[in-house]
Amino acid sequence: MLRLFDVSYDELTEILSDDLYRLRKQTFKDRLGWEVTCINDQEFDEYDNQNTRYILGVYNGQLVCSVRFIGVAHPNMITHTFQAFFSDVALEVNKIESSRFFVDKDRAKRLLGDRYPISYILFLSMINYVRHYGGEGIYTIVSRAMLTILKRSGWQIEPLKEAWASEKERIYLVYLPTDDKSQTQLAERINQSLQTDFSALTSWPLALPVTKAPV
Template sequence: MLEIFDVRYDELTDIRSEDLYKLRKKTFKDRLNWEVNCSNGMEFDEYDNSDTRYLLGIYQGQLICSVRFIELHLPNMITHTFNALFDDVALPKRGYIESSRFFVDKTRAKLLFGNHYPISYLFFLSIINYSRHNGYTGIYTIVSRAMLTILKRSGWQVEVIKEAHITEKERIYLLHLPIDRDNQARLLLQVNQRLQDPCSVLSTWPISLPVMPESA
């Protein structure tokens, strides 16, 4: 079963947190070459703290994907790390969360699921399900151009709040991610179209989903 669920920062075991931070280093430092803090082969920062919740996608005991959530009124990457770029944007005080450090480990996903399993779209849907289940109104996040393209391709009706340049050539985007029923249905449709055995648990939280092997 593919299990997608949420945990608090202080609920992460030493083994699971080490795996999470190593995969983040592999994604954000090694592959994307972001300027992130790394130590002992792991990536973590000041926002990995007791205010944080993580979504984890686990299959056969292996971590496949994760994202980090912090309530928007608390210190986060939008209001602190990138404050100089987005301080002119009026953000809501309550009812919203900030997401960061979204990743899907492509190597593990391909090995365990094959080439065509819609793990990214399923994880987007999981983010919506989690947010709705916990009574949030929406999500704000900062993404790269590549991630913006992936989000738009999924059918999620994301809203670009502001575009900014962190270098002469590199742009980032402050987004609002709506979590209403319409966007949940859009992601459900995308996932169901790609799964060989669509399952009703896709609209629930947490998600526990059997994985069908790819046809030869």
């Protein structure tokens, strides 16, 4: 089973934290070329702290995906790192900021198969997580490529503002709703591939079957 669950910064074991930060370095520094802080082949920053929770996606003991959550009332990338770009957008402090969304493509392909809808499952896990804890929505900053993936998923996202992070890179502040409709649409999309018990897709934590043999 693929298991997605949440942990606090303090609950991360040394093994999991090392793997998490190493995979983040491989994703954001090596593959995407972002200007991120890396030490000892790991990527982490000032937002990895006691105010943070992580969703971890694990299959057979191996981490394949993750996303970081911080309450908007605490320092986060929107209100601090990218404050100059988005300070004119009023954020609701009862909502959550997400960042460092990634899927390790090599591991996911090897462990789950080519067509396993892992990105959509991680999107759904974000909705389920927020709903489980009584939240109402998510803010995030995404690249143009990630904006396209979000739109293709069927998630009825709301772009709030576009900005130029550099001469070549556009970024987007986006609101991600976590209402019944958003949850149902993503769950139905995923279930076209998994054909599993629908209630399993709308629960938290998630435990989902892997129907295709690893390659």
